[in-house]
Amino acid sequence: MPKSRTVTPKPRNSAKAVQPPRPTLAARADRYVLYQQAVQAPEAEVRFIHRAYRRVRGRAPSSLREDFCGTGYLSTAWAKSHRGRTAIGIDISTEPLDWGRANVLAVESLSVQARVQLVEADVRHADVPPVDVIGAFNYSYCCFKDRATLLGYFRAARAGLAKDGIFICDLFGGTEAIATQAEERKCKGFTYVWDQAEYNPITHESLNHIHFLFRDGSSLLEAFTYDWRLWSIPEVRELLLEAGFSATAVWWDPIDADDYRKSECEEQQATWLVYIVAAL
Template sequence: MGKREKQKQKHQRSQRGKGSYNFHQDEDGDIDDTAPFSSLPEEVDKDLQEEEEDEDCVDDNTDEQEQDPSLDMPSKFLLYQQSVQSPKGDISYMQKFFLMYVGGRMPLHLQEDFCGTALLSTEWLRGDSRKTAVGLDLDLEALDWCMENNIPKVGADGFSRISLFHGNVLQPLQSKLVKMDPRQLIESISLTQKGDDVQAGVLESNIQEGSAAEDDKIFKRDFPLPGRDIICAFNYSCCCLHKRAELVLYFRHAREALSSKGGIFVMDLYGGSSSENKLRLQRRFPNFTYVWEQDEFDIIQRKTRISLHFHLKKQHRKLRHAFSYSWRLWTLPEIRDCLEEAGFRSVHFWIRAMPDSTEIARTEGFGAGKDIKYEEATSFEQQDSWNAYIVGVA
């Protein structure tokens, strides 16, 4: 019997008699906390250090936890959403930026680049039936997970107001529409949500007009979309673009997709003296711990590798390398210059200083930094860590 099979049997024995896994879901819309540097502990718990060497670990590259339901492993996408993202806060700021720099109308049409599971896009659709969203990402698994888990929670008309595309932000018109089988669409929508709205006629209409098209391939270049009021790229996704030419090209595509009536592009970025060092940070939630690991920082190429791990408390398991990225850490002046070169008429920085890494040993949930607001700035002294929204106005 191989080592992995022994680990599998060991875990199955330890899980007998245990109930289902319950997760903490953050509901505070005022918290805008997508950044790992909102929690900067200088220490990692002994439990985490010991389990790093424990054989009873799961590396996401094996996908074994998803193949065997008895392991009761949660989706890495669910864990990411609960520990990293806070879409209500992002949306609140984006609407504020739009009204400040464009004005004259309410923003209705959003595009979320590097969208992953498009959590922000689905949250955008809530509350106004006129709103639409477009999501674009290279990870087809994440997009499919969104189709099955996030969009159905919006309501019966969710599928008709969002379009997800699988492709590269550097070649957006070649991206392909993600489609869902109509039978799966019906099964995904909860009939207990807004029962008066979920009627046979409504479902039939959405299937015909939504993303579940019959053609094998529908490209973004052939798909009719309104000019977007807001385009966003969050969770430091622009760090995935390593060359200046790529960054300018991406910004040009974003500029071209914005409405002719005016619109904004919004991205986020982190920095500070602590961001250019090897780091291992943790944020505790009731049933799991989120761990951010930054490798050695190359000061010439300004590159590092970021890995996200999840320690599942109830199951005494650790999902290592659930997500891993090669990043170039751009500077604020570089971003501004590239946006201006791409045709944006003005660029604005909204920054907040974050808690010092030398003073925080432990962070619970989204607690640290929640009361620190972003403020517009034209100059800002270096800090141990900071987060920024960068707004390009077209």
């Protein structure tokens, strides 16, 4: 994740004595805290993982591997949700892992801390024990832009599962997913902006940024940047089968109901979200 640019509002002309400038809201903000507030909902994800595993295996899962874990927010929520649950979070970058260890894990009980391991590694080559569920959320696997590379990742995920394991990833799409546009959402104390800056219809590559805006006019522009290929649902399902999974299912996020439901046919929407679940 790239470092963010801080934009300071221009000072107004004033005849008063020069005061040391007060740090802006942007200068005082922590981009990982803002990201947690604006983007992440780990409790809902924990519920979905439990539900999907029960549906496939008829019992509750206990071990989770969170690929592309960033700060390990979901891994920690998983371990917190039941004392029998363990989590391994894997990320290639030192910075979010260190932030997560200091700000997410360290504030939890010793029991939770003992059941979460945050590992710095490439998800395609991580040497960690097999688990019941591997999750790849917030579309992170879209950083793998060609078929061979994504297939290699899915093969590695399959090899990382225990007997009866399942793999879950999410995906977004819809008519607006390929539009170059920015969407603002008010959050407590700041505005979150999802900026679909570039989209190449020939390669389906898409460059996206997250910006945070503050009421004093300051901002964290490009606080996070994602250089992705927008995969389609059938492409992902076909690659999962090619990687050796025996079956895949799509869980659709309906506009008219609270929770995801398994589905094979839906009408196109401006934006849609799905989970794709693959079983060994």
